[in-house]
Structures are given as C-alpha cells and as structure tokens.
Amino acid sequence: MAQIQRNQPLYEQLMWRIKAQVASGVLIIGEKLPSVREMALIEGLNPNTVAKAYRALENQNVIETVTGKGTFIRANDEFTADEQLIAILQEQLGEVVIEAKRASISVQELHQWLDSCYSGKPHSPRRMHGISH
Amino acid sequence: MAQIQRNQPLYEQLMWRIKAQVASGVLIIGEKLPSVREMALIEGLNPNTVAKAYRALENQNVIETVTGKGTFIRANDEFTADEQLIAILQEQLGEVVIEAKRASISVQELHQWLDSCYSGKPHSPRRMHGISH
DNA sequence: CTAAGTGTACCGCGTAACATAGTACACGTG
DNA sequence: CACGTGTACTATGTTACGCGGTACACTTAG
Known part of the structure; x- marks a missing residue:
C-alpha cells in the first residue's frame, strides 16, 4: 500500500487533482507539468504511478505529451x-x-x-x- | 468474472439497483426482498455476492434483516x-x-x-x- | 558528440479486492 | 420435524493496484 487506506486509486486521485486545477484556472493551457520523476517526488508516489496518471490524462485529451520535452496542458477544443x-x-x-x-x-x-x-x-x-x- | 467487464463490483451494482428502487418508490417500506438464494438466481449472481450486498445495505440502514424470516425495506427515520x-x-x-x-x-x-x-x-x-x- | 532530462515500455513482486464454490450453523415458520 | 431464512467460514482463481527496477527513444543544453 502507499500511504493510507483510500477507496480511490492513487493515480486517479492525482488525475482529479490535475483536472481540478485545470478547471479552476490554476493550470493554464500550454503550461508545463512537472516531469514524471519530479511529480513522483512532490506527491510521494512511484514514477510509474504518475506515468499511469499522465497516460490516462492524455487519453482524455487533458494534457499533451511530447516524448523528449514534457507534458503540457492541452486546450479542449472541439470536445x-x-x-x-x-x-x-x-x-x-x-x-x-x-x-x-x-x-x-x-x-x-x-x-x-x-x-x-x-x-x-x-x-x-x-x-x-x-x-x- | 461474472458476466461482462464492469468497473463497478457486482454487489455494488446490486446495491444501487435496490437503492434506486427504494428512492423511486418501486420498493415500499416494509416490503420483503427476495431471499439471498432467490435473488442470486434472478440476478445471475452467487448467493455470497447477494449476501454481501444485503449486509452492506443493512450497514447503511437501507434494509432490515431478521435472521430467520428475510430482509425488508427499512424506513430511514432520524437519518x-x-x-x-x-x-x-x-x-x-x-x-x-x-x-x-x-x-x-x-x-x-x-x-x-x-x-x-x-x-x-x-x-x-x-x-x-x-x-x- | 556527450550528458542530462524527458516520456514510455517492460518485467517481477506483494497485497488487496472481487467473485465463485462449497459447507455448516442458528433462527423462525409450517 | 422439515424447510427456508440470513450468516459465517474455508478455499480457489482472477484481477487491479502500487512499488521497484531496468531499459529505450527522444529532445535539449553543454
């Protein structure tokens, strides 16, 4: 287990945290998110867990990832x-x-x-x- | 697995089905639910799965269970x-x-x-x- | 070019939840 | 008594989750 007993997976919790920040305007379109390893240190998670959250967020068109550069907030045009x-x-x-x-x-x-x-x-x-x- | 791939456990799905019927008035206070084994046949589930749903519903004061008689819809007074x-x-x-x-x-x-x-x-x-x- | 940082893809391991099957017990009713 | 009721327990198999570790392809900075 990670930290405490949660009913929601850790990677989903991270997804909602990011989604909420996007919806509330804390994170702006084009802004760069911390790297997988950096976010892992910040949130106290495993880099794989963060990567799983990033991957899922990209499938939902919330973020955009460029392989060697990083992950960025994506505009949800034409959604x-x-x-x-x-x-x-x-x-x-x-x-x-x-x-x-x-x-x-x-x-x-x-x-x-x-x-x-x-x-x-x-x-x-x-x-x-x-x-x- | 039971029938198809669901993201929600079978016993929770059954719980929500019963809760919705209570909220919409299909099931009235005091009404008797099918027995564990009977509901298992109806829903195509294992009796243990139905029992788990019934147990959880009683913890939420949705139903009342009498050990030898059956399970009944409970009034949610003083909730x-x-x-x-x-x-x-x-x-x-x-x-x-x-x-x-x-x-x-x-x-x-x-x-x-x-x-x-x-x-x-x-x-x-x-x-x-x-x-x- | 080299080095560092990026996302990504694996493999393995351990834990927990889920669902099933089967058996047994205590209770109430006929 | 026999029957149906909810409950409890053991056991098995599958799946999801999270972690650890390693490796690869890519971009950027030096």
Missing part, C-alpha cells in the same frame, strides 16, 4: 460530448442524488452545491436547519 | 447527515461537474438533470445547442 459519457455522468449524478435524498438534503442545497462546483471552488457553508451547538 | 458523508457527496458532485464542464454541458442542463434525478427517474432528452453539421 464533443459523447453519448456514452453523458450516460455515465447522469448515472453518477443519480447516485449522488439518491444518497443526498437519504441524507435529507434539499434540492435547493444541491443546486447551490452545483453552482459552487461549476463557478469556482469553495463550497458555501452548510446551512443546518436550526441547530447551533 | 442525520454525517459531515463526512457531506464531504464525500460534494466531492463526487465536483467530479461530475468537472467532467461536465469539459464536455461543454451548460449549468442549466446540469440543473435539469439534478431535478430529474431528484423528482422521478427519467432524464429529459438532451438538448443540443444549435449544432447541426
């Missing part, structure tokens, strides 16, 4: 929404909603979460229904 | 939203949103998806934004 991707996203959203309903989370609050995720990063503080201890 | 669960849901929602943004899906459409998931089941047909090449 047509695949029908299969739509279905997956709707299913994943459905799972979140089912859990949220069980947790007695209102639709309004979910809409606020959605806007928070879509616009910037931070989530608005959770509004408890009349609790204050 | 307080755990802070950790909130964080997980927000993170999962964030992942969906990041992917949706990359796929050029508008916020409005995501809100429609959310409402569809929350109220009933079927998704409204996907509205293309004026593209016809």
Whole structure:
C-alpha cells in the first residue's frame, strides 16, 4: 500500500487533482507539468504511478505529451460530448442524488452545491436547519 | 468474472439497483426482498455476492434483516447527515461537474438533470445547442 | 558528440479486492 | 420435524493496484 487506506486509486486521485486545477484556472493551457520523476517526488508516489496518471490524462485529451520535452496542458477544443459519457455522468449524478435524498438534503442545497462546483471552488457553508451547538 | 467487464463490483451494482428502487418508490417500506438464494438466481449472481450486498445495505440502514424470516425495506427515520458523508457527496458532485464542464454541458442542463434525478427517474432528452453539421 | 532530462515500455513482486464454490450453523415458520 | 431464512467460514482463481527496477527513444543544453 502507499500511504493510507483510500477507496480511490492513487493515480486517479492525482488525475482529479490535475483536472481540478485545470478547471479552476490554476493550470493554464500550454503550461508545463512537472516531469514524471519530479511529480513522483512532490506527491510521494512511484514514477510509474504518475506515468499511469499522465497516460490516462492524455487519453482524455487533458494534457499533451511530447516524448523528449514534457507534458503540457492541452486546450479542449472541439470536445464533443459523447453519448456514452453523458450516460455515465447522469448515472453518477443519480447516485449522488439518491444518497443526498437519504441524507435529507434539499434540492435547493444541491443546486447551490452545483453552482459552487461549476463557478469556482469553495463550497458555501452548510446551512443546518436550526441547530447551533 | 461474472458476466461482462464492469468497473463497478457486482454487489455494488446490486446495491444501487435496490437503492434506486427504494428512492423511486418501486420498493415500499416494509416490503420483503427476495431471499439471498432467490435473488442470486434472478440476478445471475452467487448467493455470497447477494449476501454481501444485503449486509452492506443493512450497514447503511437501507434494509432490515431478521435472521430467520428475510430482509425488508427499512424506513430511514432520524437519518442525520454525517459531515463526512457531506464531504464525500460534494466531492463526487465536483467530479461530475468537472467532467461536465469539459464536455461543454451548460449549468442549466446540469440543473435539469439534478431535478430529474431528484423528482422521478427519467432524464429529459438532451438538448443540443444549435449544432447541426 | 556527450550528458542530462524527458516520456514510455517492460518485467517481477506483494497485497488487496472481487467473485465463485462449497459447507455448516442458528433462527423462525409450517 | 422439515424447510427456508440470513450468516459465517474455508478455499480457489482472477484481477487491479502500487512499488521497484531496468531499459529505450527522444529532445535539449553543454
């Protein structure tokens, strides 16, 4: 095992970290990412794990890799929404909603979460229904 | 392997199928689920796999199991939203949103998806934004 | 050209999760 | 009692994950 018990593979966690930075504007188009070995030192991972994340990100057209130079953030021009991707996203959203309903989370609050995720990063503080201890 | 290549474990798929039926009202509180061995025949799974799903669902207070009688849908009274669960849901929602943004899906459409998931089941047909090449 | 840095491709190893098969036990109902 | 119920356990095989190590092709800087 790597560090702690996670339910998500390490290379996927790294992928989401990079994706989030791209979406939030921390990483700009054309910017160079740390090399595989460098990122491995930064994140405390094995270079192979980082390489696996980079390879997967390139398959999703998030980054572009030039064999001797490095990996760079890629512009997502002409990214047509695949029908299969739509279905997956709707299913994943459905799972979140089912859990949220069980947790007695209102639709309004979910809409606020959605806007928070879509616009910037931070989530608005959770509004408890009349609790204050 | 069981049937086809899935990225989600079989027992989790069964869990979500049951959860969705509970959320949509197909399964009512107190209703009896098929027995472990019966469900195994229906779904084409191993009884152990079904038992694993049932055990996990009981840990989440979705169903109630009486040792000699069977398993029944449970009312989720007094289900307080755990802070950790909130964080997980927000993170999962964030992942969906990041992917949706990359796929050029508008916020409005995501809100429609959310409402569809929350109220009933079927998704409204996907509205293309004026593209016809 | 040489050297360093880059991504990539392997192979092996160990751990864990997943799914199956089979058996057995404790419980409730008829 | 016999039957169906959930549960527990052992065992086997497969797969994914992560690490370690090595090697190769490529680009850039010296």
